[in-house]
Amino acid sequence: xxxxxxxxxxxxxxxxxxxxxxxxxxxxxxxxxxxxxxxxxxxxxxxxxxxxxxxxxxxxxxxxxxxxxxxxxxxxxxxxxxxxxxxxxxxxxxxxxxxxxxxxxxxxxxxxxxxxxxxxxxxxxxxxxxxxxxxxxxxxxxxxxxxxxxxxxxxxxxxxxxxxxxxxxxxxxxxxxxxxxxxxxxxxxxx
Amino acid sequence: xxxxxxxxxxxxxxxxxxxxxxxxxxxxxxxxxxxxxxxxxxxxxxxxxxxxxxxxxxxxxxxxxxxxxxxxxxxxxxxxxxxxxxxxxxxxxxxxxxxxxxxxxxxxxxxxxxxxxxxxxxxxxxxxxxxxxxxxxxxxxxxxxxxxxxxxxxxxxxxxxxxxxxxxxxxxxxxxxxxxxxxxxxxxxxxxxxxxxxxxxxxxxxxxxxxxxxxxxxxxxxxxxxxxxxxxxxxxxxxxxxxxxxxxxxxxxxxxxxxxxxxxxxxxx
Numbered sequence: 001x002x003x004x005x006x007x008x009x010x011x012x013x014x015x016x017x018x019x020x021x022x023x024x025x026x027x028x029x030x031x032x033x034x035x036x037x038x039x040x041x042x043x044x045x046x047x048x049x050x051x052x053x054x055x056x057x058x059x060x061x062x063x064x065x066x067x068x069x070x071x072x073x074x075x076x077x078x079x080x081x082x083x084x085x086x087x088x089x090x091x092x093x094x095x096x097x098x099x100x101x102x103x104x105x106x107x108x109x110x111x112x113x114x115x116x117x118x119x120x121x122x123x124x125x126x127x128x129x130x131x132x133x134x135x136x137x138x139x140x141x142x143x144x145x146x147x148x149x150x151x152x153x154x155x156x157x158x159x160x161x162x163x164x165x166x167x168x169x170x171x172x173x174x175x176x177x178x179x180x181x182x183x184x185x186x187x188x189x190x191x
Numbered sequence: 192x193x194x195x196x197x198x199x200x201x202x203x204x205x206x207x208x209x210x211x212x213x214x215x216x217x218x219x220x221x222x223x224x225x226x227x228x229x230x231x232x233x234x235x236x237x238x239x240x241x242x243x244x245x246x247x248x249x250x251x252x253x254x255x256x257x258x259x260x261x262x263x264x265x266x267x268x269x270x271x272x273x274x275x276x277x278x279x280x281x282x283x284x285x286x287x288x289x290x291x292x293x294x295x296x297x298x299x300x301x302x303x304x305x306x307x308x309x310x311x312x313x314x315x316x317x318x319x320x321x322x323x324x325x326x327x328x329x330x331x332x333x334x335x336x337x338x339x340x341x342x343x344x345x346x347x348x349x350x351x352x353x354x355x356x357x358x359x360x361x362x363x364x365x366x367x368x369x370x371x372x373x374x375x376x377x378x379x380x381x382x383x384x385x386x387x388x389x390x391x392x393x394x395x396x397x398x399x400x401x402x403x404x405x406x407x408x409x410x411x412x413x414x415x416x417x418x419x420x421x422x423x424x425x426x427x428x429x430x431x432x433x434x435x436x437x438x439x440x441x442x443x444x445x446x447x448x449x450x451x452x453x454x455x456x457x458x459x460x
Contacts, residue, residue, distance in 0.1 A: 022249045029247055037242035047247055055255050059263075121238070128235045147203070147236045172196050175203070179232050 006070040014061045021061075024070060025054055031149070032074055038144035039082040041133050049085070053077040072158040075145075079159060083137040127185030134181055139174035146171050198222055202229030 006027075012020035032053060036046035057064075057074055064073055132140060145151045145159065157167040197214045200206050202225075206214065218226065435448040 018253075022252070025249060025252055029245070033245045033247060034242055043243050043245065046242065047245055050245070050247055051252060051255050054252055055259050058256050059259065124235050125238055125240075128232075128239065132239075143236070147233065148239065172199055175199055175229070175232070179228065182232065182235075 007066050010061060010064055010066070010070060013058070014064075021058055028071055028074060031071060032078055035075055035144055035149060036078050036082065038132075038148050039078070039137070039140060040085070041129065045085070049078055049081050052081055068158065069155070072155060075159045076161065079137075079141050082141070086137045124186060127188070128178075128182050130185050131178055131182035135174065135178060138170070139177050142167070142171045142174045143178060147175070194222075195225070198226050199229050202226045203233050 006024065009020040009024050013024065029050065033046055033050050036049040036053075037043065040046050040049060053074055056077055064070070132143065135143065142156060142160070145156050146153075151159075153164050153167050153171075156171070157164045160167055160170065162170070197206065197210070198218070201211050201214045431450050432453050433448045433450050435446050438447045439445065440447050
């Protein structure tokens, strides 16, 4: 039903009804934003990516294939945009921003209820965020899609434009790479 | 490798019950430690904080789309922006420079004076100088053939056009011979000079700024009533005619010509 609704809205938008495209935006804005935030770890960057993705989607409605899901199509656009941003060096700036933010977060880690446990948990989360930001885009995207957003492998395969088996294999490799990256940050945090 | 992949899938809960039981059965302590590490990683991922609220609105999107549409419909033609002024400047330069270049005034000399001009090239008078005509030409009598030709003169004013009845032609490098009853007679020779009484200028613009070219003998009609025989000194003003030669002045490149008093020139053949 939802697939048909999205397809109908796309057809209406393609015929010139801009309001139909606005409905698509309102329906999938949060999903796309969450994915973009997971890729960029910055609200401003995520908003720019989401806006750019929907602008490109509007300009290329004539290229949208009705048999594909609109979410799959828009998430693929976001993936390509985030990959381009990473190549252009914007990611370095994001890491610098993260370093500055981590310095502030360290002062606020822990809670009055169980400061030690919460501090340890926060440090692990902080280490994981840093490790996730350090992953290359093709690993980070599948971690966000599968482990953060809970997308199924067929949809992940559609976004990545690969087979389901290939999507599963990429997820496995990304998790292994994340585990290898988080260990040094955990040792640094416990030191 | 498949065994390690199974450990990871088991840690993330992606194995069915039977496959999970089989992996746990054959796992050793190292495998269990790795399973535990991956399970902790999965829990940490689930504990990541949600993203902060976004500020995306439909209005922002609409403005962005409109801005993109406008930019895409009016592409900035850098080539035209750069080449356009350069092309215009080149055209302006090509048009204005020739006009700004001072045009030399035509020097009027007699045709037979070409050789004399070559000899006197270094002593050419300036354009603003005026030299009187030769006295023999100013007498009003018919010019004798092979008579002494006055030196080249320069006009202080534009020569006046000759009224109808006289055929005028401009010779600009055309080397055609004028038809004549005497084949050996060349155009603009002194033999062609005849007495001519031009009409009084009535104030209208001449039909052409012609210099008189006597190149075809013809009979001049009797002057009409509005034509007054101009006697030298009769009105206190002397009218001049210019006789153009086919030869060109070596200095200026203009057709060589000579200025004669109208009263002393007859057009005919």
